[in-house]
Amino acid sequence: MNNRLKNKFQIRKIRYIRNSSFNKLTLFSHFDIHNRIDEYVIEYLKSLNKFGFDIVFITTSDTLSMIEINKIKKYINILIIKENIGYDFAAWQCGLNIVNNYKKYDTILHVNDSIIFPISNPSRLFKNASKYDFYGLTSSIQKGFHIQSFFLFFNKRLINSKLYKKFWEDIDFTLDKRQIIDNYEIGLTKLIQKHNYKVGALVNHNDIKQLNNHNPYWFAWDIIIDKFNAPFIKKNMLLKSHSEYKEETKFLKYFISQEYLNRVENYIIKYDNSNSKRILGNLSNDYDIYQVLERKLENILIKENSKILLYGYGIYGKVIHSILKDKISLIVDKKYGEKDIGTSVHKNQLFSTLKNDIDYNKFDLIISTPLNDNSNVVNFFKKRIEQKDNIVPLKNIFNKKDLNDIKIIAKAIYPDYQRKLPDSKITTVLNSNYKNIIKFITNYIHFHKLLEKNQLDINSKKLSLILLKNKGNTYIL
Known part of the structure; x- marks a missing residue:
């Protein structure tokens, strides 16, 4: 490395550990105030190495010891220790300049240490990313559409472009954090779209109806993990001092398999020990199924006072009704007549069959509970409503485990399903x-x-x- 690069990026140390082995590269931006490399970072690097990435590890923890460095040596190719200036974009710019001939790579992944990754098998993520020029974990519409910058794929066509080269050459690491977000995180997506490259994300903000203008990984972390099988969780979400979602993090055990749960537990214990009992008590013990079901139903509501039509009043319909209560404006079940209604539903709230003279557009959501083929029902509603995606089959809300839990609870307490x-x-x-x-x-x-x-x-x-x-x-x- 020449002195010009060393001075420009204020590099304190650089170690070339091993030669390139793969056709994919990760530029990993790291900072730890205690000059440590945490276990979740080691697991992150290990996973990327397993999926065939060369790794340049750029850290601004300037007194990192050899004990810490040795923890990751077998996973990385180059270690760079630099001054803490310019945030992630300056770190990535530095790493790209140190790599000899970055254009030889088919994929370059720019990531930081702000997420715990993976918390599920990331194979699907890497497969999907190969279909795009520019790809990330989540998209957001805060301050305009953009791919969030903690995990960014650049593929071959973009890597070889003048746009990619010029963007990284022009990084100004004297900017403050807000300017970096506006100019680089948000600006990068706009620039790439302007030049007609294919842009995508594992979790698109449009796929989460109630998100509105909120940040997806803060306000919908459980949907992101459960519905999209996203293999990450933002680490600061787990800390009481940061989390805007602290009540719901108690459901982590439900959304993260035991295989990956230990790294989450270890992080919480290490950094928020006073708060660990609140979260880990729920990780270690039985979680509250009913509250999980409530949360998942809340996640599909378009607005707080949504008007809902519920189709099907068997086991699943009854449980959904007991959770959503007055939000259910109409219940339809072809097997029920007025004599079967009992005390649970007002007689005017239940129709025995679907009717053509109802304005189904007045409902914000139509939940269809039958698990077997209900295409005729779905088609009936689709012909009569303008917003086709307002029809939600049960399998789009709950997974198999949820449905089994509902069945166990309903059979235990509902007279219809008892002897x-x-x-x-x-x-x-x-x-x-x-x-x-x-x-x-x-x-x-x-x-x-x-x-x-x-x-x-x-x-x-x-x-x-x-x-x-x-x-x-x-x-x-």
Whole structure:
């Protein structure tokens, strides 16, 4: 390396560890205030190496010890330690200048250490990225459409272009953070689109209806992981001091498999130990199924006061109804007549069949609950509404595990799915480790007006609920 580059980028140390082995390159921007390389960073580098990336590791932790460097030596090709100026874009510019003939690579990936990656198998991500000139994990419309810059793929056609070369030559690392976001993160996507390159993201902001102008990984992290199988989570989300979403992070165990969960747990313990019990208590123990189901249903609502049509009133329809309550404006089930309605639904709220004389456009959302082929129902609605994507099949909301949980809960507590109970003092007994069962049953009882509130005796410590019915029968759950 010549002195000109060393002085320009204020490089303190550079080590060439191994020669190039792959046709893909990662420029990895790193900073740690304690001059350490955390376990999640090591796992990140290990995964990228496994998927065939040469790695240039650029850190602005200027007193990184050999003990720390040795943790990652087997995964990286070049180590650069530089002054902490210019943020990620300056680090990537520096790394690109150090690489000998970057145009030999088919893919160049620009990333930073702000995410825990992977938290699921990233194979699909890498496969999808190869179809685009410019690709990222998430897109946003804050301050205009752009690919968010913590994970950026550049593929061959763009790498060989004058645009790519000039963009990185012109990086000004004297700019402040806001100017860098405006000029480079947002400006880069605009520039690439202007020259008609193909741009995409694993998670497109348009695919998350309720996102509006919010940041996708802050306001919809669970949708991103669950619906799109996104293999990352923003590390600052896990810390109480940063998280705008701290109540919902308790569901992490539900969204991240045990195979990847340890790296999340370790990060929380290390950096937010006082808060770790709140999150890790839920990671380590049973999570609240009912609240997870609530959250997933909330995620599909277009607006807070959405008017919803629910098609199908079997096991799944009843559970959805008990969660969304008054948001359900109309329930349709061809198997039900007025005599079957009971106390759960007002007689004018349930139709026995689909009718042509209803204005279905007045509903913000139509949830179709049958799991078997319901194409006839979907087509019926599509012919009658303008916003075709307002029809949401159940399988687009819940995964197989969710559906199984719903079935277990519904069979345990709904009379329709229990055996006929004899007129004895104790009619049924259910033992459960899930605290959500209590919440679910309580909701069910109040919703169906089976009891007054003062007749309900709940012992959450023993996870039991005693239900006194007016006719003298007793349910112990």
